[in-house]
Amino acid sequence: MINPVLHRQRFGLSLLFTLVLPLLAQANEPLPSWNDGATKKSIIEFVQAVTEQGSKHFVKPAERIAVFDNDGTLWGEQPAYFELLFAFDEVKRTAAQHPEWKTTQPFKAVLENDHAALAAAGTEGLLKIVGATHSGMTTEAFDDYVKTWLSQARHPKTGKPYTEMIFQPMLEMLDYLRSQNFKTYIVSGGDTGFMRAFAEKIYGIPPEQVIGTTFITTFQFKDGKASILRTPKLAHNDDGAGKPVSIDAVIGRRPILAFGNSDGDLQMLQWTAAGPGKRLMGLVHHTDGKREWAYDRQSHIGRLDMALDEAKTRGWTVVDMASDWRRVYPFDPPSTEQVQ
Amino acid sequence: MINPVLHRQRFGLSLLFTLVLPLLAQANEPLPSWNDGATKKSIIEFVQAVTEQGSKHFVKPAERIAVFDNDGTLWGEQPAYFELLFAFDEVKRTAAQHPEWKTTQPFKAVLENDHAALAAAGTEGLLKIVGATHSGMTTEAFDDYVKTWLSQARHPKTGKPYTEMIFQPMLEMLDYLRSQNFKTYIVSGGDTGFMRAFAEKIYGIPPEQVIGTTFITTFQFKDGKASILRTPKLAHNDDGAGKPVSIDAVIGRRPILAFGNSDGDLQMLQWTAAGPGKRLMGLVHHTDGKREWAYDRQSHIGRLDMALDEAKTRGWTVVDMASDWRRVYPFDPPSTEQVQ
Structure with missing residues (x-):
């Protein structure tokens, strides 16, 4: 590790200010894969409002809970979950x-x-x-x-591992929120154990911050060996109204930011919106048939209909994937960037 | 806040080293309300073994999960829960x-x-x-x-608020573990919502680290108002085998330290013990009829029988409240200290 004091003495203050600080500022610019516009602005303005000391919307770090759906919000969901x-x-x-x-x-x-x-x-x-x-x-x-x-396994369309079919702009949003002392959670319809197998590695979200559908498990202690067995009996379906229920049961705090992409996220957004103070409710709208997929009201997967209407009525943030995202996947070369 | 650089310049280095550092060292001595002996030693040696860089028992901070029963382990449970x-x-x-x-x-x-x-x-x-x-x-x-x-409400025997009927040595253990980057959880038979109402304030354990018995809840959205309603239907009984089940469901990592006080904690300790590497399993044995209560195998509340046998067989840490604890409650005056 570089000792910052020694480093400063060796290179001199002038070099530090002319060379290093601008680089740092650039590196710290949040959300580089988001195009400038109202959507990116709504995210940054929200984060600044709840984190800046003295802001009338200030929220204590411990209460900065942000929840994200997974399928269609953090990674893809086509042609099937x-x-x-x-x-x-x-x-x-x-x-x-x-x-x-x-x-x-x-x-x-x-x-x-x-x-x-x-x-x-x-x-x-x-x-x-x-x-x-x-x-x-x-x-x-x-x-x-x-x-x-x-x-x-490889994705049938891109030929990439599923763990690379993740949305670069959302990864940056997770990082940005955590840099501002938010605690980021997944609250999604997938099986909790399934999502935990990759969430820490690809999203930086530890197992204890992954909430999903659960099946009944049983404890066994035989011949001095303890284990927990999975049964096929559903315990909790983490979709729709099941999402605010699991958030309350597992986290016990109301999020101040919630992001989803389908009608299955509507109640989670409603629950987030119903709290006091400033909040951010967001939807990823799959509008990009060229780089990803385009679908909403008629889709069997990730149907976005009622939630889209409510988002428009209530002024929630709706991400237009085609125009708001400079890049979709981490593996996308710069040439896939959309022309503004 | 005192700027440490200015502070040092004002008072001089010699004063810092002669006066301030020894005070800091004393303040940092862990577990001051524990008498010196095998029990305190087992806790400190375990923590040092799993936290010291280069130790063969080193555990990454993210995996330093410590779970504690509440009734009879962190606070009292007599004459009734x-x-x-x-x-x-x-x-x-x-x-x-x-x-x-x-x-x-x-x-x-x-x-x-x-x-x-x-x-x-x-x-x-x-x-x-x-x-x-x-x-x-x-x-x-x-x-x-x-x-x-x-x-x-006031406790019928001590006349103190229940939130003061907490065990000072266990508070120090929680603090000590957190200072070593452990994440401390409650895993207890009490209702999760009941325990969350005080756990952050008295133990420094936030709501998302409180795991307990749960009842089915339902989401309601009426007239633009979102709420979560409690029903009387049991969802999960967080006792006995229910404890490792809830630890796996909510945390998704196996603890490396578990503390309880009754047979209802046995499976949690077995589950903790069954993982690889160094682990600490502990029981608070209520042996102090003078300062607190003395009960174990015959008690209807907090019965400690099978778990006590297993602890002895397997060499788990058993806290003898009467001899291991210098003080029981935070409100105890020094005069209540036991003579060694």
Whole structure:
């Protein structure tokens, strides 16, 4: 580590001020992948208002809770929720242990890549697949399965690992908030254990700040060995009204910032908005069919309809991905930048 | 705030070294209310082993999770769990809104201070009382009720507010751990909302680090107003095997230190002990009938029987309150100190 005092003495004050400080200022400019405009301004103005000493909107660091949906807000969700693609791959990986799946729907459909049969199985079928692939092992074994899959699986469109299909502007927002002593949480419909397997590494969000859908687990102590087993029984569905409920149950404080991208985030935003003082409610609007995907009111995945209306009525921040984001993914070369 | 550079210039270096540094050293001596001996030594040696750079037992700060039971571990639990005394007082406070309680057990017993009828109602009766007094209001209103009660109620034996019936040596342990970058959690059988109403103020443990028994809550959005309502339906009983389950669900990391005082903490200690590397499992043994209470294997409250056996077998730290603690409560005058 460089001792700043020695460093200053060696190079002289003038050099420090002419060379180093401007570089630092540039490095500290928040949200570099956001185009200048009303959206970026609304985020920076909010953060300054609640963090500057003496501001009438000042919020104590301990109360600077920021919550983010994951699918479609921090990483992609097309052509299907990534966790569902994990579940399909797990069915194939473990098929030998379940010979009955060859003749039982919806598992047969997964094994045969039969999209029509899978569609016919509907949400109930998908839940069966998630239940079967997310249970019957310890929480630590499940964590291993997810990590192994993430290290090998590739996104069907980009060919990138799913952990790189994350939104660079949102990573910068997480960093910016944490630099201002916000505590950043994920509050999302994904399985908590699934999200914990990557959230710390790719978002800098530790396991204890990941809130999601949960299944009943049981404690076992056998032959001096303690473990926690996952069962397929749903404990909490962290979507819609389930989000403010889990925020209250796990955090016990009302967030002052909430970001989502779909109607499943509406109640989380309403709950955030209902508190006293200044708040920021935001939605990522997928408007960029060229660099990412364009979808909203009619989409089966990440439908954004009622929440978009309420955002417009109440003046919430709506991110127009196509025009507000200079870059979408960390791996995007500068040439993918949109012309303003 | 004193600017340390100016301060040093004004008073001179010699004064700093002769006067200030020894005072700082004394102030930093951990666990002043613990008598010197094997128990205090086991705590300090554990903390040093997992925090000193280069130690073979070194644990990264992010993984320094420490969990504490509350009733009987951080504060008292005699002559009855304090939360139960709150529930009895709430029955009396709200009796006018429930005229049927005058003739319905177990509420009638509470209103008439009929200890025999209350005992006859058993655990089921107590759960009814807790359910009735802990539901039907928003989580924020419940927080207000608990805070109001805590500000007015007094312990039947000491005449002190319940928030002063806390164990000074354990407060010092919490402080010591946090000074070494541990994250301190409560994992206890009390209602999460009840404990959050005081945990930050008296223990320095923020709401998001309080894990307890929970009841189902529901989100309501009416006339543009968002709220979360408490129902009497149990969601999670945070006792026994429920403790490692909630630790895994909420924290998602295995603690490296766990402290309890009863058989209800056994599984939490087993789960903590089952991880790799150095760990500290501890029990507060209530052996001090003079300054506090003496109870263990036969007690209906905080029964310590199987966990005491397992602690002895496995070499866990057992705190002998009478001989290990120089002082019990923060309000104890020095004259209450035990003679060694």
